[in-house]
Amino acid sequence: xxxxxxxxxxxxxxxxxxxxxxxxxxxxxxxxxxxxxxxxxxxxxxxxxxxxxxxxxxxxxxxxxxxxxxxxxxxxxxxxxxxxxxxxxxxxxxxxxxxxxxxxxxxxxxxxxxxxxxxxxxxxxxxxxxxxxxxxxxxxxxxxxxxxxxxxxxxxxxxxxxxxxxxxxxxxxxxxxxxxxxxxxxxxxxxxxxxxxxxxxxxxxxxxxxxxxxxxxxxxxxxxxxxxxxxxxxxxxxxxxxxxxxxxxxxxxxxxxxxxxxxxxxxxxxxxxxxxxxxxxxxxxxxxxxxxxxxxxxx
Amino acid sequence: xxxxxxxxxxxxxxxxxxxxxxxxxxxxxxxxxxxxxxxxxxxxxxxxxxxxxxxxxxxxxxxxxxxxxxxxxxxxxxxxxxxxxxxxxxxxxxxxxxxxxxxxxxxxxxxxxxxxxxxxxxxxxxxxxxxxxxxxxxxxxxxxxxxxxxxxxxxxxxxxxxxxxxxxxxxxxxxxxxxxxxxxxxxxxxxxxxxxxxxxxxxxxxxxxxxxxxxxxxxxxxxxxxxxxxxxxxxxxxxxxxxxxxxxxxxxxxxxxxxxxxxxxxxxxxxxxxxxxxxxxxxxxxxxxxxxxxxxxxxxxxxxxxxxxxxxxxxxxxxxxxxxxxxxxxxxxxxxxxxxxxxxxxxxxxxxxxxxxxxxxxxxxxxxxxxxx
Numbered sequence: 001x002x003x004x005x006x007x008x009x010x011x012x013x014x015x016x017x018x019x020x021x022x023x024x025x026x027x028x029x030x031x032x033x034x035x036x037x038x039x040x041x042x043x044x045x046x047x048x049x050x051x052x053x054x055x056x057x058x059x060x061x062x063x064x065x066x067x068x069x070x071x072x073x074x075x076x077x078x079x080x081x082x083x084x085x086x087x088x089x090x091x092x093x094x095x096x097x098x099x100x101x102x103x104x105x106x107x108x109x110x111x112x113x114x115x116x117x118x119x120x121x122x123x124x125x126x127x128x129x130x131x132x133x134x135x136x137x138x139x140x141x142x143x144x145x146x147x148x149x150x151x152x153x154x155x156x157x158x159x160x161x162x163x164x165x166x167x168x169x170x171x172x173x174x175x176x177x178x179x180x181x182x183x184x185x186x187x188x189x190x191x192x193x194x195x196x197x198x199x200x201x202x203x204x205x206x207x208x209x210x211x212x213x214x215x216x217x218x219x220x221x222x223x224x225x226x227x228x229x230x231x232x233x234x235x236x237x238x239x240x241x242x243x244x245x246x247x248x249x250x251x252x253x254x255x256x257x258x259x260x261x262x263x264x265x266x267x268x269x270x271x272x273x274x275x276x277x278x279x280x281x282x283x284x285x286x287x288x289x290x291x292x293x294x295x296x297x298x299x
Numbered sequence: 300x301x302x303x304x305x306x307x308x309x310x311x312x313x314x315x316x317x318x319x320x321x322x323x324x325x326x327x328x329x330x331x332x333x334x335x336x337x338x339x340x341x342x343x344x345x346x347x348x349x350x351x352x353x354x355x356x357x358x359x360x361x362x363x364x365x366x367x368x369x370x371x372x373x374x375x376x377x378x379x380x381x382x383x384x385x386x387x388x389x390x391x392x393x394x395x396x397x398x399x400x401x402x403x404x405x406x407x408x409x410x411x412x413x414x415x416x417x418x419x420x421x422x423x424x425x426x427x428x429x430x431x432x433x434x435x436x437x438x439x440x441x442x443x444x445x446x447x448x449x450x451x452x453x454x455x456x457x458x459x460x461x462x463x464x465x466x467x468x469x470x471x472x473x474x475x476x477x478x479x480x481x482x483x484x485x486x487x488x489x490x491x492x493x494x495x496x497x498x499x500x501x502x503x504x505x506x507x508x509x510x511x512x513x514x515x516x517x518x519x520x521x522x523x524x525x526x527x528x529x530x531x532x533x534x535x536x537x538x539x540x541x542x543x544x545x546x547x548x549x550x551x552x553x554x555x556x557x558x559x560x561x562x563x564x565x566x567x568x569x570x571x572x573x574x575x576x577x578x579x580x581x582x583x584x585x586x587x588x589x590x591x592x593x594x595x596x597x598x599x600x601x602x603x604x605x606x607x608x609x610x611x612x613x614x615x616x617x618x619x620x621x622x623x624x625x626x627x628x629x630x631x632x633x634x635x636x637x638x639x640x641x642x643x644x645x646x647x648x649x650x651x652x653x654x655x656x657x658x659x660x661x662x663x664x665x666x667x668x669x670x671x672x
Contacts (some may be wrong), residue, residue, distance in 0.1 A: 009562040016468035019461045020481055023532060027488050030499055030529075037502075075442035081334055088335035092328060105656060106338040112583060112652045114590020115647060116346065116617045120641040123624070124348040159341055165336075192327040213490075220492025223592040223617075227625045248492040249593075256498055257597055269498070277495050288483045 025207045030276070038274030041267040047275070055233065055255065056265055060272050065237050066230075066245035067219050068151070073154035073241075074161060074218045079211050081158075082165025083200075089166075091195055111163035115223040122156030123148075125254040144242055151241040160224055161214035168213060168291070172206015173199060175298045205294050206214030209287045216283035220276065222249035248276045309336070349645055352638035355630065399571045429603035429614065431623060431633045438636045442605040446520065446613030447589060450599065453609055454531055459581055461528070462535035469536075470543035471565035482540070486617065489533030497597035500526035514610040516600055519591025521609045523599035527591055531584040538583060542576020543569055575662045579655035586651040590644055592617040616640050 045059060052058035085103070093100030131145035131152060145151075176199050184194040200207075222230075230252055231244040238245040255269045256262065262269075426439025458655055469481050504526060505517045512521075554564040570577075595601075600612030601622060620637050627634045 008562055012562045012566060013468075013472050016464045016472060019464035020468045020473070022461060023465055023488065023536070024481070024484055026529060027484060030491070030496075034495070034499065081337060084331050085338060088331045092331060093335070103335050103338055105653075106342045108656065109342055109649060109652050110338060112586050112648055113345065114586075114592065114617055114648055116590060116592040116620050117349065117645045117648075120349050120352075120620065120624070120638060121345045124352045124638070125344060126459075128352075128629070129348065160635055162338065162341075190321060190324050192324050206504055216490055220490075220494065222492070222494045223621055226592075226621050249492055251594060252494050252498055253597065256501055266502070269502075273495055273498050276492060280490055280492055280495075281487065283361040284487050288486055292479075292483070 031281070033271065034274050034277050037270030038267070038272075041271035042274060043108055046271060050235075051233065055259060055268070057268075060251060060275065062234060062237055063246040063251040063272070064275070065250045066247045068247060069150060069238060070154050070157060070225070070247065071218045073151065075215060076159045077155055077158035078161045078165050078214055079207070082162050082210060082214075083169050083207055086166050086173060087195060087199070088170035090170055091191070091199065107163045107166050110159070111167075114227075115160060115221050118160045118224040119226055119228055121159070122152055122224060126152040126155055127228065132250050146243060147242075148227060148229040149242045150184075150229050150238050150245045153225040153245070154222045156228050157218045157221065157257055160221060161217050162275045164214045164217055164268075165207075165210040168210035168287075169203060169206050171291075172203035172209070172294065175206070175227070175294060176202035193249065205290055209290050209294075212283050212287045212290075216280045216287070219283075220249055220280045222247070225250060248272060248279075252276065345645065349638055349642045353635050353642055355635045356632065356639060362423055390619045400560060423451040424639075427605055429619070432626075436633060438633070440616075440640070442603040443616050443619055443640070445605040446599070446603065447615040447617075449607070449609065449613055450524045450527060450595065450615055451585055453520060454527035455581065455585060457525055458527035458531040458535055458584055458588075462532045462580075462584075463539050465532075465578060466536050466539035466543060467565060467570060470540055471561070485533050485536050488529070489537070491529075493530055493591060494597070496526055496529050497594040500594060500598035512610065516610070516612050518598055518612060519601035519610045520599060520613040523595055523613070524609070526594045526598045527588045530572070530591055530594060531587050534587050535580045535584040538580035539573070539577050542547045542573040542580070542667075545576070570667070575659045575666070579659040582651050582655040582659075586648040589651075590617050590648055591615075592621040596621050604619050616644055620644075 040257050047059060047064060049059035050061055085107070089100060089103060093103070127146060127148060131147065133139060134145045135143060139145075149210075180198050180202065181194055184198045185191070189197065225247060229244050230247045230250040232246075232250075234244060234246055252269060252272050255265055255272065259265055301589040423437045426437055427441045428437045428439040429442050430437045465481070465485075469478050473481060500522055501518070505522045508522055508525070509517055550568055550572055551564050554568040555561075559567070595615040595618035599615065599618065601614045601620075602612040602620060604611055620641055623633070624637050624648050627637065
């Protein structure tokens with residue numbers, strides 16, 4: 001009887017362990033396959049040169065440049081707003097107020113809205129409404145802002161990454177001990193001074209993790225920029241905010257599904273995927289390590 | 300009240316100890332509160348603007364009558380067909396083009412019945428044909444719904460058991476060091492861009508599965524579903540794990556004290572106690588798969604067929620938006636229909652999230668409190 005129990009028990013634990021192992025195995029296989037496929041083409045030149053011969057040869061520099069540009073503007077928009085929202089939720093709002101709860105609900109909803117919806121919103125709101133409105137107001141109907149551009153793509157992406165920033169900053173702010181705040185207040189500092197001098201410096205690592213995670217998410221997402229600013233091929237780099245841009249993820253998507261000769265460009269595709277994967281992987285790994293350190297500190 | 304506070308400066312009275320009015324404090328608080336409102340505002344704006352673009356479908360009846368007089372019935376010559384085939388060939392795969400043409404040829408009789416008018420658009424939404432780029436566009440959403448549901452089902456059949464069992468392993472059986480390794484690893488999987496997973500599915504998994512099962516179309520619902528499972532696993536795992544570890548120690552201790560073994564406790568005590576949380580995890584996983592665009596675009600073949608066969612190509616709602624929005628004319632019926640699909644996606648994921656949030660969490664809290672006291 002007890003022996004039979006042991007066997008079922010061992011089997012059950014084995015099955016759960018196998019599931020966990022399966023996930024790890026898939027992660028490893030994915031990484032290894034992409035790296036093996038892309039290693040041959042990958043070089044410094046690949047990173048720093050333009051595509052040639054209708055993308056059959058050459059590098060991916062404009063795609064990298066566009067991605068960095070996108071992520072930069074996105075962070076400028078998302079990080080301050082995310083941080084301030086997190087400050088509100090932790091420092092000002094009382095936990096049970098309806099307002100705070102609805103903001104929390106909105107943030108979680110934002111995190112679960114499919115990324116393609118952000119793309120639609122970017123098109124309907126930023127490009128058509130804001131951009132079109134700006135054109136009519138300042139340029140007399142001349143088309144400049146009312147079309148897909150890197151600015152609108154970045155702002156769309158900022159909305160998508162806002163919850164990422166809010167969640168990690170909030171977590172970090174909660175690690176600042178209450179005694180520090182009380183000491184500051186007791187010494188005569190106002191609430192705002194306390195936040196500025198005590199709470200924010202104490203949660204710097206959280207703001208950093210939030211930014212890193214947001215950057216990694218923004219670099220990898222393609223759906224929101226499909227029709228808000230990404231371009232298939234551009235001969236020049238984007239110089240102003242109203243230009244279109246090339247993007248790593250979009251480049252992969254186009255090359256893999258719509259290029260004239262998919263087989264011939266396969267090494268380039270693998271190498272591009274490898275660059276994107278390693279970029280996001282490194283960023284996420286950094287965030288995981290910083291966060292693990294933070295958690296250990298608070299324990 | 301605040302303004303009276305400054306009178307007796309050196310004597311601490313009830314009044315002087317009250318908070319002074321400071322402009323900087325006041326402003327900073329108001330600004331911070333205002334910014335915090337932004338998240339709510341964004342949700343409302345998304346709701347409003349995505350819906351706004353769908354309105355033309357419902358308003359077009361009058362205009363349609365005018366347009367119909369101007370536009371003459373087009374002929375279905377070989378030229379028109381060739382043009383259409385080319386344009387759809389750009390975004391779809393070989394299989395699709397063939398299918399589109401087959402359907403096109405099969406139904407010439409219908410052409411005269413519902414021609415061109417936008418009044419027909421509303422009716423055709425319930426149809427079984429999704430042919431937006433043809434001389435006589437039809438916007439039947441049924442194949443898209445079937446495709447999306449099929450792929451969601453396949454993805455959840457893979458993702459839910461694997462993720463829940465792995466979470467149980469991590470929460471109940473794994474030694475500390477292994478858990479500390481497993482959780483970040485799955486966080487890293489969550490960070491994989493969906494375009495990378497889609498590329499992996501398209502280039503590697505599709506061939507691999509084709510060799511195993513030996514079906515015809517390389518890209519189909521099965522490949523797409525398995526790839527989407529990879530995207531859903533981290534979500535389901537994380538939330539399930541949280542739910543499992545949130546269960547009070549008294550539960551497991553009582554079970555162990557009564558002589559149950561570790562696995563019996565995990566299977567018969569911990570897991571049932573966490574069911575609301577697991578339910579929420581599955582709901583959010585479904586939401587993720589339902590709205591996933593890039594994997595669907597790259598790995599499912601994108602032919603709008605409504606069959607039950609898992610090894611046939613499908614076209615999901617999200618992928619349809621992603622593939623067609625870039626080539627559509629602003630303000631067109633097609634454009635509005637794509638926004639309509641978008642609003643449906645949004646409403647669906649919004650309700651899933653709301654359900655997971657309120658119903659499930661309320662239940663979980665009540666259960667723990669009710670049983671503990």
